[in-house]
């Protein structure tokens with residue numbers, strides 16, 4: 001059995017692969033589990049507040065449940081550049097489980113030298129080195145190019161890639177479902193299928209941009225059933241590292257998620273213009289500091305002369321359908337665009 005390195009959010013996955021561990025993004029395990037709500041409730045029984053983020057509670061329950069954690073050897077928490085909750089989560093996991101923990105920090109000033117030393121520090125902890133990680137990074141380039149083809153097809157041939165398919169390909173690339181070779185094979189098969197689907201592209205579909213952390217509810221399929229397709233999955237596209245840079249450290253200082261909201265949304269503006277969107281949904285998670293970024297997003301869209309209808313949606317707990325109140329808001333929004 002391959003050793004597993006689990007993590008709270010995207011980290012330089014090249015380091016984990018170079019060290020021979022199997023990468024595992026805890027978010028993907030939590031949200032795709034049979035009953036994510038029960039994992040949130042389990043954390044609440046263990047003392048997590050009802051008024052704390054459901055993602056953190058879900059991650060804790062995955063880490064603390066023998067049903068999931070029996071092969072977890074390492075747990076990596078990202079603190080600088082992500083979530084202050086992760087700082088405490090790391091301490092709880094270190095105290096309650098036998099899992100070895102590590103804190104990864106994205107240098108706040110986007111300093112390339114500091115990013116290189118952080119990757120080296122991470123590599124040393126995992127028992128590998130920078131050179132081996134850089135080689136893995138080179139090897140992943142082809143796979144990332146294929147993910148870019150899928151992403152670009154989604155807006156060039158609307159409807160040929162559903163918003164959910166694109167979302168899943170991009171969001172799962174934080175750990176490549178544990179196996180980049182198998183993942184690349186899956187991408188190859190899907191790209192072949194797209195060659196056939198492209199002829200059925202429907203340019204009358206509403207093109208939606210989805211900004212914000214990945215959803216805890218099935219927004220993509222809800223939109224798809226109403227002649228609207230998400231053709232821009234902002235954060236998920238960041239997880240997939242689709243833009244090319246000369247070195248691994250440059251790739252990670254240009255990854256927008258850990259850095260300022262202004263930096264993040266200026267990049268999003270370029271993608272919004274390129275994809276000629278009809279509307280934007282900004283997803284915010286209850287009890288998350290990122291909710292405040294909605295103010296910055298609205299100002300940046302205005303500064304860039306982008307007068308695109310924008311709907312901000314807040315969700316708390318995982319659910320397998322959109323509740324009636326929010327469904328009505330989304331339907332009213334779609335009617336305006």
Ligand code: SF4
Pocket residue numbers: 053054055056082083084085213285287288289290
């Ligand atoms: S949604 Fe926000 S509060 Fe929740 S884990 Fe992510 S960054 Fe932290």
